[in-house]
Amino acid sequence: MKDVAVIYKTVYGSTEKYAAWIAGELQADLYKLEDIDIATLENYRHLVFGAPMFALRRFPRRRIVMLLRDDPEKHLFIFGVALGIIVFHGDARLAFLERLPEDVRPRVRFFTYSGAIDYHRLRPGHRLILHFLYRHLRRIVPSKRDEQTQKFFDSYGIAADFTDLKATASLIEACRQLIKKP
Secondary structure (H helix, E strand, C coil): CEEEEEEECCCCCHHHHHHHHHHHHHCCEEEEHHHCCHHHHCCEEEEEEEEEHHHHHHCCHHHHHHHHHHCCCCEEEEEEECCCCCCCHHHHHHHHHHCCCCCCHHHEEEEEECCEEEHHHCCHHHHHHHHHHHHHHCCCCHHHCCHHHHHHHHHCCCEEECCCHHHHHHHHHHHHHHHHCC
């Protein structure tokens, strides 16, 4: 049995970038979600799954939960990548974990990363979502904005890359700790 598979779904490229970094650091096999079947994943001790934050609803939850239930030693690491800078990462983590059955939650770790964004390349729906977020956050008095929120405003409407290899360190370390176990 192999140690780790990194599976990802990407739309604008940031998730693929993080997935490649993580796979390289862990010497793991790297797969696009659409190119892998569930039977292949049975051959791995641990799974890392990445997707854009807005696409995590499409995560193959039922099939992965079956894999976790079939192998009580298997762990799942999930990372979501924001369009640009992360503003509300805690909410996404909680919402995702709450949709998993309680018996598998202790073996699931969730991470969030900032991505790259080019407003001129965004699909209309994604641009609209960010516009509503902008309008919502605009109510915060500038002197009360945290650093992340201010970065969101500073990058709104332009191209900006917030991807960061160092951000993956905690996921990589947590996975390495499990790989060391017999």
